[in-house]
Amino acid sequence: MTTLILRTASVYLMPLLLLFSVFILLRGHYLPGGGFVGGLIASIALVVYGYANGINQIKSFLRFHPGALIPTGVSLSLISGLLPMFAGKPFMTNLWLDGTYPIIGQPGTALIFDTGVYFVVVGTALTIIFSIAEDNEK
Amino acid sequence: MNDNLILLPIILQLALALVLLFFWSRTKWQRIGSIVGNAAFLLVSIVLFIKVQKEGILYTQAGNWDAPYGITFVADLFSASMLVITALSGLAVSIFAAGSMSRRRSLFVFFPIYHFLLMGISGSFVAGDLFNLYVWFELIIVASFGLITLGGGRRQLEGALKYVTLNLIASILFLTGIAFLYGLTGTLNMAHIAQKIPQIENEGLITVTALMFFIGLGIKTAVFPMYFWLPASYHTPLSAISAIFGGLLTKVGVYALFRVFSLFFLPDSFTATVITAVAALTLIMGAMGALIQKDVRKLFSWLIVCHIGFMIAGLGIYSSVALAGAIFYLFHDIIVKTNLFMISGLVHKLTGTFKLKKLGGLYTQYPKITFLIAIPLFSLVGIPPLSGFWPKLLLIQGGLEVQEYLIIGAIVLGSFVTLATIAKFWLEVIWKEYPGSDYPKHFIPFSELNWTQKAYYTLPIAILALVSLYFAFGVEFVVNIVNQIAYDLMNPEQYIRVILPDQ
Numbered sequence: 147m148t149t150l151i152l153r154t155a156s157v158y159l160m161p162l163l164l165l166f167s168v169f170i171l172l173r174g175h176y177l178p179g180g181g182f183v184g185g186l187i188a189s190i191a192l193v194v195y196g197y198a199n200g201i202n203q204i205k206s207f208l209r210f211h212p213g214a215l216i217p218t219g220v221s222l223s224l225i226s227g228l229l230p231m232f233a234g235k236p237f238m239t240n241l242w243l244d245g246t247y248p249i250i251g252q253p254g255t256a257l258i259f260d261t262g263v264y265f266v267v268v269g270t271a272l273t274i275i276f277s278i279a280e281d282n283e284k
Numbered sequence: 285m286n287d288n289l290i291l292l293p294i295i296l297q298l299a300l301a302l303v304l305l306f307f308w309s310r311t312k313w314q315r316i317g318s319i320v321g322n323a324a325f326l327l328v329s330i331v332l333f334i335k336v337q338k339e340g341i342l343y344t345q346a347g348n349w350d351a352p353y354g355i356t357f358v359a360d361l362f363s364a365s366m367l368v369i370t371a372l373s374g375l376a377v378s379i380f381a382a383g384s385m386s387r388r389r390s391l392f393v394f395f396p397i398y399h400f401l402l403m404g405i406s407g408s409f410v411a412g413d414l415f416n417l418y419v420w421f422e423l424i425i426v427a428s429f430g431l432i433t434l435g436g437g438r439r440q441l442e443g444a445l446k447y448v449t450l451n452l453i454a455s456i457l458f459l460t461g462i463a464f465l466y467g468l469t470g471t472l473n474m475a476h477i478a479q480k481i482p483q484i485e486n487e488g489l490i491t492v493t494a495l496m497f498f499i500g501l502g503i504k505t506a507v508f509p510m511y512f513w514l515p516a517s518y519h520t521p522l523s524a525i526s527a528i529f530g531g532l533l534t535k536v537g538v539y540a541l542f543r544v545f546s547l548f549f550l551p552d553s554f555t556a557t558v559i560t561a562v563a564a565l566t567l568i569m570g571a572m573g574a575l576i577q578k579d580v581r582k583l584f585s586w587l588i589v590c591h592i593g594f595m596i597a598g599l600g601i602y603s604s605v606a607l608a609g610a611i612f613y614l615f616h617d618i619i620v621k622t623n624l625f626m627i628s629g630l631v632h633k634l635t636g637t638f639k640l641k642k643l644g645g646l647y648t649q650y651p652k653i654t655f656l657i658a659i660p661l662f663s664l665v666g667i668p669p670l671s672g673f674w675p676k677l678l679l680i681q682g683g684l685e686v687q688e689y690l691i692i693g694a695i696v697l698g699s700f701v702t703l704a705t706i707a708k709f710w711l712e713v714i715w716k717e718y719p720g721s722d723y724p725k726h727f728i729p730f731s732e733l734n735w736t737q738k739a740y741y742t743l744p745i746a747i748l749a750l751v752s753l754y755f756a757f758g759v760e761f762v763v764n765i766v767n768q769i770a771y772d773l774m775n776p777e778q779y780i781r782v783i784l785p786d787q
Contacts, residue, residue, distance in 0.1 A: 239348040
């Protein structure tokens with residue numbers, strides 16, 4: 147799959163898709179989108195780049211094993227669930243900050259949760275694809 | 285009473301699993317972390333238990349969405365005491381695994397998966413929502429699939445395949461049952477379902493749904509005729525892993541059966557007959573299977589199947605005495621079965637084999653260890669006043685009250701066969717002269733370990749033996765608790781009123 151067209155396109159596609167995945171992540175909660183879909187799009191971005199330029203390129207781009215994203219993401223989601231407990235509310239109650247901000251809108255603990263999901267999905271998808279790709283190389 | 289304490293055991297296990305995942309290559313820290321974490325888990329469970337005993341049923345609504353729309357978590361006395369028992373055997377297995385798990389195997393993230401498994405188990409005990417219960421069951425399956433294949437031997441994969449296929453079929457049936465129930469009542473909250481079910485006119489469909497639940501949960505619980513996956517898979521993984529499987533996994537199914545069949549599927553005469561018949565057949569088939577086994581762990585696996593029958597029998601008889609007996613048996617069984625599989629691991633470490641034929645001479649070589657393992661073995665048989673005796677007494681008393689002589693016969697038969705198999709185990713392993721077989725390759729026998737490593741093997745067995753002894757000599761306290769639980773199960777109005785106060 148190392149055609150010139152794909153290789154050239156992937157250089158532009160990856161940042162665009164990554165940006166789009168963040169857009170989808172932030173759009174979630176009240177509108178269609180959220181961490182899961184965003185994470186899938188982000189992993190597609192990385193996989194397309196990896197397909198065109200070789201898996202090793204992606205590895206050097208990431209600098210760490212994608213598996214590390216899984217515990218990080220779950221920890222983020224857990225923390226978002228724990229935060230309301232300090233405010234005396236039940237586990238996983240959504241807390242909102244007052245006011246809206248540019249780009250992210252009104253932030254709440256749901257956003258932290260969704261970001262956690264985003265990381266878990268990227269981590270899982272890339273771990274699976276990397277191990278399949280490494281198996282093929284052998 | 286709205287209280288976040290209920291979720292603390294689950295959160296603790298999740299946090300523990302995550303921390304251990306971050307340090308997956310530091311196997312020494314993993315061991316310490318797992319033991320310390322499970323000690324904290326035990327502490328939290330005991331605090332929860334004391335609080336529930338004082339204040340009655342506790343609940344929390346996840347995300348602050350009220351029942352019946354939100355997901356409810358409930359801790360009544362039954363859930364709280366199951367959590368304490370789980371924490372006890374969880375802690376023991378942590379210590380045992382810290383000693384017996386090789387570094388290479390711990391690198392396959394044993395400890396994080398183990399804590400995910402404990403999280404699933406504690407979650408299913410506090411779930412107040414039927415779909416939530418199903419999700420915890422799935423979590424248990426996924427985690428146990430990871431554990432059973434750990435190390436990836438051919439025999440392990442074979443066992444895992446049988447285990448997972450049948451458990452997935454069970455999940456599908458369970459899920460279909462939930463879908464039926466949702467279609468009938470329009471709710472998934474267990475207390476709400478309990479309120480709606482008496483208003484439904486189509487009683488035939490409710491019986492069908494009830495039986496679907498019984499089959500789905502029955503496969504997970506390993507009752508007749510769906511038990512064959514258990515002896516086919518439980519002898520393949522490492523002893524620490526089969527200890528937690530044998531002790532807890534099937535018992536989660538038993539817990540769910542008790543919950544479901546006391547809260548909303550009140551057994552009518554047809555379902556009660558089916559449950560009683562299945563219990564009797566489980567007892568008989570399990571006992572027959574256990575009689576002919578030649579491998580220590582297969583023998584114990586068949587005994588698990590056999591003894592599930594005791595608990596299901598209590599559900600079939602469905603009187604408060606019988607239910608109390610069955611719940612007492614459930615507590616006793618978790619502790620003893622966990623201990624039995626750890627003993628099989630210890631015996632393997634002592635002699636290098638699981639085959640009854642090649643074993644022997646434990647009494648002459650290790651008299652102290654023989655004394656130690658005698659406690660759980662005799663508790664299992666139920667020699668008075670040890671812990672297996674009291675629940676069987678309650679069960680038989682309950683059976684006599686409603687004159688179900690057939691099930692009493694099965695219970696007595698099951699007890700005698702247990703006695704016979706344990707006697708056989710005793711003869712072959714303890715008293716027989718050691719035939720002097722060779723150790724397998726790269727095997728470090730027990731006698732060459734230093735004393736801390738020896739303690740990793742014997743301490744957990746001693747802890748659980750002490751718990752068994754407490755069940756025997758502190759029987760008054762335990763009987764009070766199980767009577768209270770049985771009363772709560774027979775009168776679910778309290779449970780419903782706490783969760784849905786204004787309806």
